[in-house]
Amino acid sequence: MTKQLILRIDPAWPATPSARWALLDERGQMLGEGESEARHWPAAESCCVVLAGAQCLWLEATLPRAARRDEPRLLAYALEDRLLEDPEREHLTVSHRRRHAENGGECLGVVAVDRDRLRQVLAQLAAIGRVPTLLCPEFPAKSDAEHWQIVIDGAQAILVAGPGNAAALDVAALLVALEQQVAAARLNGALPKSIELRLAVGATAPQQLDEACPGIDLQRGATYVWWQIAAQSAAVNLLHDEIASKTRANYLKRFKWPLWLAGGAFALWLLGGTGEVLWQRQTLSSLDSRMERTYLSTFPGNTAVAPATQMQQRLSLERGRHGLLKNDDLLALLACVVDVLGDEAAGSFGEVRYADGLLELSLKGALAGRAATFPARFAGSGLLTEVRNENGGVRLRVRLGDQP
Known part of the structure; x- marks a missing residue:
């Protein structure tokens, strides 16, 4: 049975070595979950990682119509004032695209992650033999401007105020952030029709949550399950470009010695086969030379072309001369x-x-x-x-x- 391990990596990992995990079968059914250090994670054929907390930033940028090869440069320019770090230090992943109605350009949803943090996580996972095939942020795969979403899991909250506008924050700061988003939306005439509240098992919402979004329908959604983000086919995979190349290289390092042994065994087999062929050729050449010498010594004055066939013919003639049955x-x-x-x-x-x-x-x-x-x-x-x-x-x- 093929198993998949999904890890939830928070900003404190690996300094805090413990991480939440979930083990799924090939049908996506839960086999077990828990929270432990890496040495206690269950064995699995594949590994997926969910980056939790404020490690990822989800933004939306409008780009003019241009060739796809110019997209990275235009994205870095459009997001320069909205990123905390230099765009060159951020790993940018496009989550969605839609046509801009006014200027004919494109609105792109972009997930930004610090490159150094991403390299640190991938290097640590590779060192313990858990190379991920999927690395995604803990944001909903889809969202729209008319239906916002709030997720609360323990002391962690995620506020999704439309496509390309998501942030992870502490529950204590959720009310202030929600009031600011609602005020900005009311000022722009873009208030949502509803806000879906999803709570993880054991999580509770702040009591004043209704007061932070007056005039907006606050609906209770399905129970939040963190690992379902990675199980969705629409999950945003951060493994691309040079990050994906390094991940594949780290994956191959796990099989370095088996590959060396297999290559050495194949080389020995090839050398042995080549040596056997050369030895057989040398043996056949020696037999041909011996047969030619025998023919020339038995029938001097003749030219040896195919000594074996010529000797059979001469033998047949000699048998006929002596009254024996020829061939x-x-x-x-x-x-x-x-x-x-x-x-x-x-x-x-x-x-x-x-x-x-x-x-x-x-x-x-x-x-x-x-x-x-x-x-x-x-x-x-x-x-x-x-x-x-x-x-x-x-x-x-x-x-x-x-x-x-």
């Missing part, structure tokens, strides 16, 4: 007989003998009754034939016409 004599005579007799030869031969160039066949069936016609039939084939009646049977003797 192809018997087959040649049988082929000539079958060629003359045609279909009548099928199943008509009994005993077959061959000696000194003479082929002797025992005939049976209808072919034996027509044996008297054989001398005339074989006359034009270059074969000499003789029919004999022996022991109540008919025998056909065949030899080449030039044989004595």
